Amino acid sequence: MISTRYVIKRLVLLIPVLFGVATLVFSILHLSPGNPATVIATQQADAAEIQRIEERLGLDDPIWVQYVRFMVEVVQFDLGESWVHNKGEPVTDILRWKFPITLQLAVLGQIAGIVFGIPIGIISAVKQDTITDHISRIGALTGISVPIFWSGPLIILLFAVHLDWFPTNGLLSNGPLPKITGVLLIDSIIKGDIVMFVDAAWHLFLPSMVIGIYSMALISRMMRSSMLEVVRQDYIRTARAKGQGEKITLLKHGLRNALIPVVTVIGIQFGSLLGGAVLTETVFNIRGIGMLLVDAITDGDYPVVQGIVLLFAVVFTMVNLFVDLTYTYLDPRIEQ
C-alpha cells in the first residue's frame, strides 16, 4: 500500500516546481522584445492610445507589482483576456472549449497505442531474436523515427485523397461543434445524435491513428525490454520449476510485473502526446489547443500563449505525479 504521508510529501514537493513554472510563464511576456500594447492597438493608434492600453493592462506598473498580480490571478484561475480573440475573450473560456478537443485526440491515440503496443511487445519478447521479433523491433524504431508531420500528410494522401475512405481534415462534415462537455464523441452520445457520432469518429480516425502509431512504437519497445527482464527473475524460474504451464507463467507471473515500467512510459508519453498535438492538429487542420498556440504565437497574443503553456505544464506535471504514485502503488519498494 501507498502511505498518505508519501502522497502528501510528493504534493508538497510539487509547489516549488509549479511556482517556478508560473514564473517562467510570466516571463514569456516580459522577456519578449517590443511593446505588447502595440499588438492590441490599431495601426493608426497614437502614443496616447498606446499609453491608455498600457494603463488598462497594468503594463506601466513596476515589474514586481505585475508579477504579484499575475501570481494572484493564476491561483484564482484567471489567465487574463486574449488580445486578439473576439476582442478580449477570457483565456480560460477559450481553453475550456479547446482543451477537450486536444485531450480527446490524445486519449484516442493513446488507446490505439496501448491496444496494439502491449501485445506486440509481449510477442516480440516471447519470440526473442526470431524474425517476428526483428520485424516488430525495426517497425517500432521506425515508428519513433518518422515525424508525424511527414507520416500524417502521406496518410492523408493515401487514405483520404487517393482512396477517399476518410475526410482530409476537420472534426465534423458540417455544422458547429456541440458545446456540452467539449468532447465531441461524448457530446454526440448525450445529444443522441448517432449520425454526428459516426461522422466524428470518421474524422477522428486518421489523426488518432497517426498518434497511435507513435505511441504503439514506444509502448511495444518498453513492453518488450521489460518482459525480457522479468522472465529472467527467480520467481519465473520457480514457477517453471514447479511445473506450471509456460503460458500461465508468462501471463500471470511475467506480464503482471512487466507491466509496471510500461505504465510509467504510458504516463510520461501522454504528456508528450499533448505537446505533439500541436503538430497533429496542424497537419489535420483540427482547431484544438495546438493550432490555437501556433496562431497565438504568430499573432503575438501573449495571454493565450501564457495560458496554454501554463495549462500544459500543469497537466504534464500532474500526469507525471499520478504515474509516479501508481508506480509506487504497484511496487511499494520505491517509497523507501
Place this chain on the structure above:
Amino acid sequence: MSTETASTTHEDRGFLDRLLASPFLSDLLSNRLAILGLSLILLITLMGVLTRLAVFVGVLDFGTILDTQFAQPRKHPPCGNPTITGWLGSVGSCQHPFGTDAQRRDVFLRTMYGAWLALKYGTVTVAASTVLGVGLGTLAAYYGGWLDNVVMRTMDVLLSFPSLLLALAVVAIFGTGLWKAVIALTLVYTPRFARVVRGAALKVLEDEYVDATVALGARDWRVIVRHVLPNSLAPITVQSTLNFGLAVIDLAALSFLGFGATAGTPSWGWMLTKGVENGLINGLWWMSFFPGLFLALTVLGFNLLGDGMRDALDPRMQDAVD
C-alpha cells in the same frame, strides 16, 4: 609542464586502450542494427558535406539550390513521372530525379543541401546542450548543497513542460529563425543531460579512488576533469546520440510550424510545410515526400546507433541476449 603533457598522453592512450579492450566496441560492432544506424548517419553526413563542399568550391551554384527557376513547368514530377512505379523505372537518367517544386526549384538538390543544414544545426544544438548539461550536472553533483538544489530544481521546472511546448514558449519570446530554434531546443535538452550527468557523477564520486585522489591533495578541477568526466563519458555519449535524432526532428518540427527556417531556406522542415501547403492534396507528393524521407532516415540512424550503444553499455541487456 613537460611531465604534465607526457602524463596526459599516457592517460589518453590508456583510455583508448581501455575502450578498445572493453566489450563495448565489440558489442556495438556485432550489433547489426547499430551498424545499419551508423551507415545511415555516414551516408547522410557524406551527402550533406559533399553538397556543401560542391557549393563551396563552386561546382554547384548556391543560387541553383535557393532560387533557380528551371525551364520545366512548375511542380514538375520526378523524372516527369507522377507515379512512384514510373519514377523508379527512370530514376538516375533524368534531370530532376526528385522533381521540381512550386518555384521550379530542383527538389533533389534542395534535399541534399537540407542534409547539411540538419546536421549543422543539429550538431550545434546537441553540442551546446551537452556542454551546458555536463557542466551544470557535474557542478551540482560535486559541490552539492545549495548549488545542487538551485541547479536541479531549475532543471525540474524546465522538465515540467512537454519538450516541443517549451521550445514554442521560447520561440514566442525570442522570435522566429533557425538559430533561435537552436537556442530554444538547447534549453529544452540541457536538463536531460544535467540529470544524467549528475547521476553518473554522484556514482563516480562515491568510489574510493576519488577519496584517495582528494586525500593526495588533488584540486577540485583535477578530480572533475581527470576522474568524474572520463567515467561519466558513456551515459553522456548515449544521451547525445539519442538526442541528436530528437534535435533533427524537433528543429524540423519548429520549421514545419513556421517558427524555424525562414522562406526559401532548403531545410527539410520548411520544404515539408511548403510541400504540404502547395499540393499534397492535388497529388503532388514529391515536394514533401523526399525531404521527409531523408529526415526520417537520419533520425532512424541516430536512434538505431543510440539504442545499440545503450544495449552495449548495459550489462543487464547482455544477459538478456545470452
